[in-house]
Amino acid sequence: MTTVRPRPAxxxxxxxxxxxxxxxxxxxxxxxxxxxxxxxxxxxxxAAGAVTAYMLPFAALxxxxxxxxxxxGRARTMQxxxxxxxxxxxxxxxAPSMGWFLAARxxxxxxxxxxxxxxxAAITDLVPRAxxxxxxxxxxxxxxxxxxxxxxVSGPSAALDWRLAFAFPAVVALLLAVLPPTMTTxxxxxxxSVMALANRDLALACGLSFLCYLAAVGLTVLSILRAQEEFGxxxxxxxxxxxxxxxxxxxxxxxxxxxxDAFGPRRTGVAMNVLLAVxxxxxxLGPSVFVLGLGIAAVGxxxxxxxxxxxxxxxxxxxxxxxxxxxxxxxxQFFGGALAPVLWVPLHTAFGALGFAATAVAPLxxxxxxxxxxxxx
Numbered sequence: 001m002t003t004v005r006p007r008p009a010x011x012x013x014x015x016x017x018x019x020x021x022x023x024x025x026x027x028x029x030x031x032x033x034x035x036x037x038x039x040x041x042x043x044x045x046x047a048a049g050a051v052t053a054y055m056l057p058f059a060a061l062x063x064x065x066x067x068x069x070x071x072x073g074r075a076r077t078m079q080x081x082x083x084x085x086x087x088x089x090x091x092x093x094x095a096p097s098m099g100w101f102l103a104a105r106x107x108x109x110x111x112x113x114x115x116x117x118x119x120x121a122a123i124t125d126l127v128p129r130a131x132x133x134x135x136x137x138x139x140x141x142x143x144x145x146x147x148x149x150x151x152x153v154s155g156p157s158a159a160l161d162w163r164l165a166f167a168f169p170a171v172v173a174l175l176l177a178v179l180p181p182t183m184t185t186x187x188x189x190x191x192x193s194v195m196a197l198a199n200r201d202l203a204l205a206c207g208l209s210f211l212c213y214l215a216a217v218g219l220t221v222l223s224i225l226r227a228q229e230e231f232g233x234x235x236x237x238x239x240x241x242x243x244x245x246x247x248x249x250x251x252x253x254x255x256x257x258x259x260x261d262a263f264g265p266r267r268t269g270v271a272m273n274v275l276l277a278v279x280x281x282x283x284x285l286g287p288s289v290f291v292l293g294l295g296i297a298a299v300g301x302x303x304x305x306x307x308x309x310x311x312x313x314x315x316x317x318x319x320x321x322x323x324x325x326x327x328x329x330x331x332x333q334f335f336g337g338a339l340a341p342v343l344w345v346p347l348h349t350a351f352g353a354l355g356f357a358a359t360a361v362a363p364l365x366x367x368x369x370x371x372x373x374x375x376x377x
Contacts, residue, residue, distance in 0.1 A: 137257020148246025
């Protein structure tokens with residue numbers, strides 16, 4: 001008699017918990033640059049380079065990480081990457097100099113490039129299409145939570161010892177490595193097709209992703225400058241103001257996911273880009289701290305909605321290479337974020353509020369792209 005083995009239970013919660021890790025790790029050094037510099041006998045300017053050291057390999061490797069992971073196997077790649085991320089956290093703790101610390105931060109970014117796109121691909125495989133928007137909305141909400149929680153954990157940790165700040169992401173990654181998520185329920189697809197990535201929907205997702213973060217990261221930098229220069233806010237008040245971005249995105253994520261399921265990616269993308277433009281203009285031109293805060297919160301909601309929309313369009317654009325498509329779109333997102341300070345800060349320095357308001361050009365271009373290239377999904 002043939003014994004029928006029961007199908008293993010799907011472990012989905014680590015898929016969403018993993019979404020927290022990437023945004024958290026990317027900005028965790030920002031609140032403690034002075035403590036890191038003092039601890040390593042360096043300068044705050046060099047310590048601030050820890051964000052760039054993380055982001056550049058993170059964005060660059062995501063051009064190919066999803067496709068490579070599909071070839072190597074999602075589950076194996078996920079577990080190896082999480083273990084290497086734990087080791088890179090340990091390297092940050094043990095770094096004897098700023099050079100070693102920045103190298104360890106680059107290793108963190110490189111390992112995380114092989115986790116985030118796999119989570120998006122797995123959610124797309126495991127969740128029925130009718131509920132995909134809600135699932136990706138939850139994922140985007142936890143990404144927003146990671147962004148909001150980063151300064152709230154690393155800041156107080158640095159008050160004791162900045163090295164303690166790396167314990168939290170290391171524990172999260174270790175937990176996910178020991179209790180890995182279900183990465184797929186289907187049979188292996190074989191060698192993924194790179195040519196499958198050459199499609200209109202993925203090109204649109206990459207463009208929208210780039211423009212979204214070009215605007216959003218510009219806001220995060222310029223709003224802090226405006227809060228200090230025009231309203232005289234101290235570091236504590238500026239931190240609370242910046243946290244409105246992530247908190248608003250987290251609270252709005254369930255509603256945004258349901259909207260995507262109900263109205264589809266095109267209408268949702270249009271609505272979120274309009275909200276993004278309005279929020280940017282409010283933050284740039286608002287006459288009070290309250291209006292500035294409302295603008296930051298509106299941008300946080302819009303970015304969470306756009307993350308959800310872009311992930312949906314990208315991951316469904318290439319069923320034979322979902323992780324490759326997701327990683328490509330995410331790569332463009334972070335390249336947009338890396339370009340933002342270089343573009344917007346000089347404009348703000350030269351033209352003040354009008355230079356800040358120029359960030360609204362990015363969502364307007366995104367609306368034009370959406371109008372001429374409608375997603376089929």
